[in-house]
Amino acid sequence: MPGTADDGTAAAERWFTAAGQDDPYARYRRLREITPVLYDLRLDTFFVLRHRDCAAVLRDPDIRTPDPAWLDVREPGWREHSAAVFLYNSLLRRNPPDHARLRRILRDALPVSPNLESVVDRALDTLAQRGAVGSVVDLQTVVATPVPLTVISDLLGVPQADRRWLASTVDNLVAVLDPLLAPAVRDRADQAADRLGSYFSELIEERSEHPRGDVASTLAAAARIGRLRTGEAHDALLLLFAAGNETTSGLIGNALHAVLRGEHRSADPAALIAETLRWDSPVQLTERVASRTCRIGEVTVPAGADITLVLGSANRDPQRFPAPDRFDPARTDRDALSFGAGPHYCLGAALAQQLAIVLLRRFLARFPKARLAGEATRRPSPTLRGFTSLPVVLDG
Template sequence: MDAAEALTLLLSPQGRIDPYPTYERLRAYGPVAEAAPMFYLVTGYAEADELLRDPRLAVMDDAIRDSVWPGWRDSPAIASISRSMLRTNPPDHSRMRRLVAGAFSPRRIAGMRDVVAAQADELIDAMGERGRDAPVDFLADFAYPLPVAVICALLGVPAADRPLFRRWATDLTGVLEPEITPEELAVADRGAAELRAYFTELVQARRRAPADDLTTALVQVHDSDGGRLSGDELLANLVVLLVAGFETTTNLLGNGLVVLLDHPREADVLRGHPEHAPAYVEELLRYDSPVQLTSRLSTAAVRCGGVELPAGSSVLLLLGAANRDPRRFPAPERFDPWRAQSHPLSFGAGPHYCVGAGLARLEAQIAVPRLLRRLPELALAGRPRRRTRLTLRGYDTLPVTLGTPAPVDRGTPAGARPGTP
């Protein structure tokens, strides 16, 4: 099997559900491998980190997309994503990122600790009520509602509207896959249209009645100076902030729970020592990353990993493979929260490093040990079902049995440091 055949396998339903064996086949061709003319795959950690930080590597913005995909503007999903900071290059990317970065500063995120903890306990209690006599879906009852509540609070989205977003986001994020069929694109377009319509109404509501939230702040920036944030950029970034604000964390919580239930000894350690949560979350991110890949295009010739990437090359950075590079992580197939160094690439690196990475980490650091401590009998109710997605790796359903929840530990100080939820 050559690199091109391995890529075909990776993009198949089987390869999407479990990409790790295919990553190892690709690794045999070196940390940077040519899978087709002008198309390269990156499996090495150092090489992926280097290319993510290289200013000669760009995301596919409007100008690039116009040259390779005529008619893309007819797709609401592609057009919506393209107007956000997710799919723009400097200086537009830097301009938009600065406008939202303050909402995700370390100080602001630390200030949300008590809110996240209270929400997690409320969800555990509710899940316990529903799960007394039958299994519950961990995704629907915890892994989705926790992060969506947090990002909706930041954006100022009413609590009653939170159940709407899971399907819309699932539909829209199909457009992030390396390949998408016309049928899948039509589904993504419907999700994008629904999200755009929702935020159009929310923007109008915030103009009539400003509030202390990120949506109001961005609306005021747009209304005072459209040069700093256009109308299309306003809506696109609100959509992306919402979707990215819970989709990755939902998958982190779901993937992470399955890993810990498959490793009961390590789960017992965290149950008794929640101060180790930061190390555990980093290893969960590395071991089964909720984001498996991202892509770039070279605007100039670049040499990396002993391979020359000509100008105009497409580069698929396989973050999930980089996170299991044995040159960086000895015995990478082993779940080991005590690794001397981790720093997984699950949130990217460089200018496009995920703006909400700190918030996702906080939510997982609080939620995971709380789940283990308050639900000591938590167990899988059969094997969960994976989504056939590669970019955003997670489960469709994750049935669990709970047992009787332990009461909330009221002795934890409100200002406990990260890792001691």
């Protein structure tokens, strides 16, 4: 019998309000204790809160990612929404055997060792200028957001002049990942998908004629020789741009915030980033579907049911991580689920961690006395956890 305790359901609903974004972890803890597998009637989904259950679901071949065939039954009008069409055409929503084919092409298209140091140093120069003479400066908008935007745009081949509007448009698109969408938010996500779809499709066409050695050119070439089907190249480019930016800027902001408010500045930056991923995951939720009736923990989940994995809760599960609410870079058990697990494991995990480590190392070396200065603001999303502003003073 799924948990439907009033307490649990009410708490689940509160996740999806702006107020819930400051500290979702207290709510996760209560839900994990009351009903670790919780059926939510309004959202018609099973929330899974324990680490061992989330890890098992992600690796279970009988549980797949929600795909177009499933959504046709659950929400027949979905094809009228461009944002849903983008998401459900993407790699994230492919199942075997198609998933492996597309994943291999994207994996091979991503370069192994991009140049990170000079991008980081330029952003830190700007930070130093803006934060000179003790003025308050916003670490999120000056460093944590633009650095991944520059690195990923350089890799993909997105021209400089277009990056800013693309980033703010993608910000509207990724709302499609949230479980509850207000109609106005959904409209904005659909408009964003239309604009971005046309933009990336033109970029693929341009690179098809004038290749340059970036990811756009590699994907354009794969489309030309028939390795990618119509539309797949620009969808893939947009997915990489969207999946890479919002998440990595979240990780960098969450790490800077965790480090500046605590006592751990002298810890190894790689350990600080690994602990941030566990303690304050940039991706809190992901979705799956049961292909057949299955057991999750003590609960029977019927075939076709929607499942929401609460990765941010799994990473704070005391049965997996002792004293889970303590930010402790000295931990050695690092089996956090922030990049997922199993067949859809994040394709950008190495890049995101490498970039965040370089940035944190250079930031701490250059601004050892930096401190938080005022209220940091969380982005209002239950799925993507990060900041919209992170005010600091640099010289202590």
